[in-house]
Amino acid sequence: MKKVWLQTGDGNGETAITKQSFDANGSMPLSEEEKAEMLQQAEQKFVELFQIFRISLQDPNAAETPKRLAKMWVEELFRGRFSGPPKITIFPNRKGVDELIISKGIKVISVCSHHWQPIIGECSIGYLPGQYIIGLSKLTRIVDWFARRAQIQEELGEQIADFIEELIHPKALGVVITARHYCMIARGVEADDERSQMVTSVMRGLLAKDMNLRNEFLQLIRQ
Ligand SMILES: [Zn+2]
Structure with a gap:
């Protein structure tokens, strides 16, 4: 069970409500260290994928792409997965x-x-x-x-x-x-x-x- 916190605007303070995790979409907030590790591992896997697809990392347009892809997935497209729910008043x-x-x-x-x-x-x-x-x-x-x-x-x-x-x-x-x-x-x-x-x-x-x-x-x- 996932705890979701909200602040009530009537001065009653914080109330905890419980929610089920969203199965395949479950959110797991990452610490900074975990995030850095995830970025590095994902980048490495994208490098492997480039090799499988025979895309040269010597191409100046592709050289930094594994790093860009890792950041894009972790920090943008999947960011909800890796952060807690928004604080709601x-x-x-x-x-x-x-x-x-x-x-x-x-x-x-x-x-x-x-x-x-x-x-x-x-x-x-x-x-x-x-x-x-x-x-x-x-x-x-x-x-x-x-x-x-x-x-x-x-x-x-x-x-x-x-x-x-x-x-x-x-x-x-x-x-x-x-x-x-x-x-x-x-x-x-x-x-x-x-x-x-x-x-x-x-x-x-x-x-x-x-x-x-x-x-x-x-x-x-x-x-
Ligand atoms: Zn589809």
Whole structure:
């Protein structure tokens, strides 16, 4: 079980909530030493791969590529795997807001678990608050943390929804992701880059039951 820490904005201090680790996507924060070791080992393996592919490291454009690739995977594309979850501050819903709160256009940059090809898209999140509200910028951080690892889009939306649900227990929650998958564009069926997109939606609470609310949400994220 993984502990996720959050700071409550009402002065109650830190509350620990427990989450299951995200199986193949489990996050293991690295110490600086572990990270340095991982970078060095990954670079060495990329050098071996270059040899297998018969790519000369004498080529000035390739000479530093094993090092660049190691850094790219560890520090960028898989960084969510190697860091703890974002620290989230939640606030009491003092005014009793009972309307949808929506953040849309949240950038999604991920890598598919099956081919390690980029997944590039956008996420919209909407919720009807219960006792708590959450800073909109934090939704962006949550999306980024889950996205920055090898993922499948279907699970990405569910993980984001689970996390937000456990944080603020909203009355309704929707997570819609629209993304291009380069494993379908650069290989396989070689789908049209412009038109082929995958859309996944997760609807929880009232958004799963109340069709009017769901329509309102879908309309608001379309605008
Ligand atoms: Zn794929």
